[in-house]
Amino acid sequence: MTRDDLIEAVREAADADPRVVALFLSGSLGAGDGDRWSDCDFVLVAAPEAHATFVEQARDWIAGICAPVLWRQVYPGVPLFLAVTQAWLRLDLTVTVPSHLNGARATWRPLFDPQGLHDRLPKHPPSRSPGPDKMVAITEEFLRSLGLLPLSIGREEFVVGVTGVGHLRAQLIALLIEGHAPPSPPGALRLSRVLDAEEIALIESLPCPAANREAVIAASMACAAAFLPRARGIAQQLGATWPEALEAAARAHIRRELGIEIPR
CATH class of the missing domain: 1.20.120 (Four Helix Bundle (Hemerythrin (Met), subunit A))
Structure with a gap:
């Protein structure tokens, strides 16, 4: 499985799962400046009523696509996971809900978005000053x-x-x-x-x-x-x-x- 194969497989799984509202590719690949070393940063938007269950079952969901040799929840209580596959493909998976999207159109690429959530995002991330x-x-x-x-x-x-x-x-x-x-x-x-x-x-x-x-x-x-x-x-x-x-x-x-x- 190549990285492109992985992205397509995750997209197909999202499309087939009624709990999934949208799926985006973020990170360097989502922003369009990735290279052959870039990992896959997925933002999966679950229906609010399905969010907690999906978070609990996230590992099984990914395992149905590519059996990970490493799976880890990055921060306790935060629905952000990292995985590494047998072919050393690296992926991050964030599971969120529509009301908590914090991306931008310039940095998130829609993979599955039947409700057009991508169009509602700001064009660019908000600028800030050093803290x-x-x-x-x-x-x-x-x-x-x-x-x-x-x-x-x-x-x-x-x-x-x-x-x-x-x-x-x-x-x-x-x-x-x-x-x-x-x-x-x-x-x-x-x-x-x-x-x-x-x-x-x-x-x-x-x-x-x-x-x-x-x-x-x-x-x-x-x-x-x-x-x-x-x-x-x-x-x-x-x-x-x-x-x-x-x-x-x-x-x-x-x-x-x-x-x-x-x-x-």
Whole structure:
């Protein structure tokens, strides 16, 4: 079964199921900019009275189309599921109702839509601005994680330190993404849809450390040098309250424990 076969099989199953009101393809394929690596993001609209039952039976419904080797509900209580097939086709399935549609015509492709729900969607997702509170939360998490550097160094848990560098890098990526304020978060596997070439180059330039003291410290400081000036500048632009006390405490802690200064 190819990806196109999977899409057609899901469409046919939706068409044949009286509980299904509509079926859309979202994500990069729905927006028309997918590639051979893109997964299938399905939004299935169930009749309100059938929604709860359909959610309970979603795995069986998909298994009747393609037996998954992995099935997972992404968030407890949220009707969003992911699956992987034997041929390593990846799909997400969101089960919703007509009153809760939150897509746009430009980013959702109708596969089965006898009631014309697609025509009622806005043409484009609503625009938004970067969130000051989210920027502060990202910055606080970066500083908290950076403050754990003496722990991994002091315990000589350098593998833990490498993991910490990965978390610092992830917070930098989150900061850069929020700076663009996309209507919806990009897939974790395709940052180039949101970040510009300079930002991608910045992330690529950060060292991936070996599991030793010097490399972990150097990589952590490189992340700090990339993150802190950008975060501070964005906070100033948004009028967000910078976590001065937390930054000062992190700087003093690392200076005291490691004898080094966090770049400004």
